[in-house]
Amino acid sequence: MENPIFKDMLVLELASVLAGPSVGQFFAELGANVLKIENAATNGDVTRNWKLTTEPADTDIPAYFCAANWGKKSLALNFKEKEELQQLYKLVQQADVVIASYKPGDAEKLAVDYETLRSINPRLIYGHITGYGAADDRAGYDAVVQAESGFMYLNGEPGGGPVKMPVALMDILTAHQLKEGLLVALLRRERTGEGQLVEVSLLQAAVSALANQATNYLVAGQEPKRMGSDHPNIVPYGSVYTCKCGKQLVLAIGDDRQFRKLCTILGAEGMAAIPAYATNYSRVQHRQEVNERLSQLIGQQDREGLLQQLQAQHVPAGAIYTIPEVFAQPQAQEMLLRNGDAKPGVRQIAFKVQHQEQAQLTPPPSYNNYKEDKID
Template sequence: MIPSDMLVLELASVLAGPSVGQFFAELGARVIKIENAGTKGDVTRSWKLHSESPETDTPAYFCAANWGKESLVLNLNDAQDLEQFYSLAAQADVVIASYKPGDAEKLKVDYSTLQQLNPKLIYGHITGYGPDDARAGYDAVVQAETGFMYLNGEPEGKPTKMPVALMDVLAAHQLKEGLLLALWKRERTGKGSYVHVSLVQAAIAGLANQGTNWLVAGHNPQRMGSEHPSIAPYGSVYTTKDNKELVLAIGDDRQFARLCQVLCSPETAEDSKFMTNYSRVQNRTELNSILQGLIVRFNREELLQKLHAQHVPAGAVQQVAEVFEMPQAKEMLLQYPRAKSGIRQVAFNLEQQAPRQLTPPPPYTRR
């Protein structure tokens, strides 16, 4: 864990920056969320499901990334409020910002300005497109521009947005890494740092093997539903006898042979069209048809138990409500008396320490 006297100031809204703030809160830091008095705080306070009360200022979206924080409502265009912020910045360890290029300078809360008050300050800045492009970054647009929407969906369907703001999540993880390195550097040198992450570059880095499919192999990836371009069956979804769905993730030929044994069809693994991963990729359509015909003979839970016993990678396709019945999910729940549960941003255990109990997402209060 990190020292409890570590101070993090959050000049960020929506998901990417705030999730980094919650990450530090979970590790033990004091995190103060600076909210804009002119916009009534973080915009996600107004992003509500149809089932949520119109009066709530801590809706589900806001609760995704704002546990463990204090809220301080300021108008940074007001000289007195700006001085209040400066007094905090002079003591802070980390500032997290998500301004468009040039906006922090206009408000006089940019790194160069704050560094003069606090030379040891570490300033983490998330932009949409980098320091030279003033466009605001919106996850859905970045998903479209970086190939994710084109790749996501069924082959004959339309490009499809991911169901979570994945570009925000990727950028947040990159900023966490950069800030932790900057903190380590400061321990060695005593110097602060400016750490910049953009949604678009985090997304491009996240293309991973799909990016190198083009760069290395000259293959321009296409929509394949949940199939994998280089492995079969991997990500493939099948329906069982009880009309439930499961996914297979067969990574090598030994796993495929064990799969066929469990499905009472060892001859399928011995067929030259399916003996190797390369041959299975070439004959993917026929393979999927054969596997579906075999899998439909079993109820899902019965089949999954047999597959797991033989170390064959497979799992049930679950709704979100079912996810939070998993013991691993229950371990990640944030609990507080009289508050609805939230989700931890820290998904690891450090030195076997119990997760810190956090206060719930703060209400919007103008002091």
């Protein structure tokens, strides 16, 4: 096995909360040395204070912080203090990547912007996350961007109110965009020797992820509406049904052949031959009728037995799982980060690269635990 791909890379993380730190952990999982630079004036990453009622009041490594900070060391600096800013500049001389999340203009005020750091290290790649881009000085908050990008408007049941996603999805989407941009910049540096600025905003990452909902409006001229779990273009897809045992499942029927198999398994072969149901195009137009009939049929079935039949015939369907049930799956167990007696973390990386050894990560760092003069 080869060593982790970024074994000798130094990443400086000048970011907090979820988006930037997720990128930092991504590089740590690929073997990079990641130093989390925390704001000494505010006692570090704000998520060190985002604690559940079940967590000790005095912990500085709560569950939320653990979501994106495995494999790092923590160094607290106040950039308004000249000596501490110089300490950062010394690290920048060695660094390959900086991950920053500042409102436009704030990095310049602190003298930690790309142009300043590039003058110290021309090979530096600087990834900068903003809420709305370089020309808009508003701070970016996931819940606000969920609202402004249409996600909250689309999420929820018909006739109900807008609903925020249960995770900070805009932060996660932004992190993925920044990872891609930084990897492109690293490839370019291999070819040219030059560093680069990579910028991404929460709002544009969110708009990019609207996918078919965006093109339903832009191409087909249909304004997307709140539909619960239903899909605007496919029926039945995403719809939730309750079995006689009280447990629920979801269907994801992508073509007419799968629909015919579904009807056969449910003992309603003739349903697939009805013109109003025979094709996806017709099922979309008769959505309510299809869902009502399927609800009746599935309501007569035991969930586990039905799922076994559906999976045996390659009909896309799955159980609605609780989070404990999710982590009981072997595939989810493979996503866990483990180290000694520390509580498990979750990997940022879900892909596998042949011949690449996985880095062994340390648990999330205590505040300001970095004391060495240089990165190991």
